[in-house]
Amino acid sequence: MTDIIQKVKNLSIGFRSKKGDEILILKNISTNIKKGETVGIVGESGSGKSTLALAMMGYVKHGLYTIGGECQFNSSNLLKMKSKDLEKIRGRKIAMIPQNAGQALTPNLKIGYQIDEALQLHSDFDEKEREKKISELLNKVRLPSPETIALRYPHELSGGQQQRVAVAMALAGTPDLLLLDEPTTGLDVTTQAHVLELLNFIAKDTGTSMVYVSHDLGAIAQVSDRIIVMYSGEIVLEGPSRDILKRPIHPYTHGLLKSIPKLSLAGLPESMPGSQPQPGTIQSGCSFFDRCNFSDENCKNNSPQLEFLKDLNTSVRCFNYEKLVNESQASQTINKIKNKSQDKEILNLSEVSISYAKQKLLDQIFNRISDDNPTVKDININIKKGETIALVGESGSGKSTILKSIAGLLRTKDGLIRFDENRNLSSDLKERDPNDLRIIQLIFQNPDESLNPNHTVEEIIAQPLKLYFGLKGEELKKNIIDLLQKVRLGEFYTSRYPRQLSGGEKQRVAVARAFAAKPDIILCDEVTSALDVSVQAAVLNLLQQLKEDFGTTYIFVSHDLAVVRAISDRVAVLYQGRLCEVGPSNDVYKFPSHPYTEVLLGAVLEPDPDIKPKLVAEDIVEERPPEKGCSFQGRCSRIVGDICKKEIPPWQLTDSGNAIRCHIPIKELQKEQF
């Protein structure tokens, strides 16, 4: 066939362990990429998806080597090619758009130079033409004022802009095949939706084939024609995008799709047990065996082969896929949240403002903070005992800043934080007594960094128990084991170090440590965003279970609106450190009344090819909140007039108790819903 652009044949890549064993990262991968198609490669971290994408450019990372197989491009094997010849293919025939453009652009070279370099290498233009071409490319990726952008250094651009520059750089060589390695991971929801839309446009416009690597099925669903699902270095499922997403016939994909929270459904997604095996640990049988709900004896002893099913046009690596064919759609079994929140107020923020501005000498001397336009301003939230309230917004919206002040890690400029209706908490850690510290506990985003690598699990959990309750000896031990069991970890975990645990297990230890203090309030700062999707669902379920057992109140910060939808009772939407909307999550999600909420919800990517994101506003990055008027005026598509620029909008209440801060009357806001 002539329309195949890249042919991967029996590719195995691995490394040699310290003992000298060959450990495979990719196991016998074969697939074809056709001209003009977009293929999504999806898998969790460690599935080998990035290694596969890099191999398609003839690149194998330091420490890894090719064990067998080929990556054919124009019928020559890239993996055996001399670097001189590769240089002529890379960037010209096959180009890469990296995961993190901020890291992938050379810091000491100007944007213009880096694009020019690609043009010099891969085109015959003279200097004048190249200059024109750079502007054209920057225009094509929709960057404002290309001439000035070309003169900037990478760090002077925002994340979304850097990603666009990387796209422009890849397009400079007019490649036949574009490889995209998690190109939107790490971007804000709205930016992500915009970049994806741009990539879709480029695919149509240039007819370039694309290989889109991501862990995010939502993003994959928006771009790809065909999907390859990888697990533990193998292709487990491959087929047309719609079929894979609507009717996943491999148990892993089935479980994965079910574990993704959906915007349209309140309640928690079903979780998949366990985690992906480490490379080299599976000796025989199916690598998904111990996490599978459909497995039998056969799966334990024999490895299934990738089997092509003609009538479904799909390849699957499973003995029991038929069970799933009949199961049809990934049925959405959702455990409903029991709403146990009481009417008693547990935490009240009133008129809280927080400033990051560097203070003048005089202010430092008098220990005061003066800033007319603080990063976070006028936060009024009343949190009820036992409820889960979520703070959502893009990066820079001040959601983590507010958490820090509640925890006492960041001094507030103004306002009061009141606990349990009568006790004022100082935002200065030094002024809080041990009991004030105990009642509020934090769980951080990245358990790798929040757990001391030199402490065993036992020592980690023992610390709050010793500190707050003075437990010792047998009693201490008993409490630790109790807590470990509460977070579904066995007693044998006590002697382990964090590095011996998987991401999900580490986060469970962090959860156990927070609960060890018997807190009234737990602050969750993006607790699931460093975890794989299947693990995320399990942690969310655990948090929900613990909340029901202990009656704890959660303040949950996340950028992921679907996760927030799943776990929270109430949602507070923040933009530039100002509240836009506060209300019961059902209402916020059902009637996205504030224009910013509308923008956020519109940009969410769902793992469903039929739900397309709606791009309402531009993805401009504002560095500072506006001095006057509504905080969202710079990006709002529904500005009603000068009033938005001059006056801070009033709070308006809907019948269902949703408070919205906007100049547009409630009735009108709801009328124009999409």
Added chain:
Amino acid sequence: MLFLIIKRILLGFITLFIVSIITFVGTEVLPGDACTTYLERQAFGEQLEACYRRLGLNVPAYERYVSWALNAIQGDFGYSLSGEMPIKDVLGPRIKNSLVLASAAIFIGIPIALILGIITALWRDKLPDVAISTVTIFAMTIPEFISATLLILIIAIWLEWLPGIVIVPTDVSFLELLPNIILPVVAIAMIMTAHMARMVRSSVIQVMASEYVQMAILKGVPYWKMVFKHVLPNALLPAINVVALTIAWLLGGVVVTEVVFNYPGLGRLVIESISNRDLPTVQALAIILASIYVSINLLADLLTLMLNPRLKTLQIRK
């Protein structure tokens, strides 16, 4: 930017001021003083009084500090005790000698260090790296008094190619000094080059593993172009500060080497004046060495600031 430079320079002066106070107080607090040392057993009664009057030690300490500091700013550090000659005349030739030694070591050592560091990093884990790295680790770990003694033994005594120790008057001309400094320079350069080569190696390796270098490779940038455009500018930036510290260390006197080779540099002067309890000279040396460190570090910081676009804009934004 200008504001920043001025701020840095001011900070440098404040550092020097603090150093001067510390050394002054330090020499005050120590038991005994210039006169008791000078007069030894005759240090009592009339003679001691006379000595105090002559050296001006009978006025309060702060007054002496002020007059000393005012003179020091103008380059006048008073009289050395041992030789009864102006300290600046003692220091002058010594500084010149140290400068000669340091610059020779720098001009030989730094380019070699850079080249070795880059080679070992680019051929990481291959033969050139293994060979060079083994040698550099050896050179690093052998203390300089051993390598210096060995050099004397082999080159000067067995082979009789070069003089083993420097026996020249302090104020000889540069050309006469030259054959004498070869061995000391080699001894110093060995250890310094090894240190810097290791530093450059790890810095280059770190940059080679970065995503932007991977990106450059995947963009089809030819290998050497990638090395010179994408790797080295970023890898050598952190080296500037290390080079600066090395230079300061060299100028400040490489005491051990100078003693082994009997080289009349600043380092040996420090040792001599301390053992002679020549406190005025010690004070002067402390200030001069501090100024060298401060000014070279300042230069390095400013250089990094100018070469690193990231720092430059950050500072401007603030």
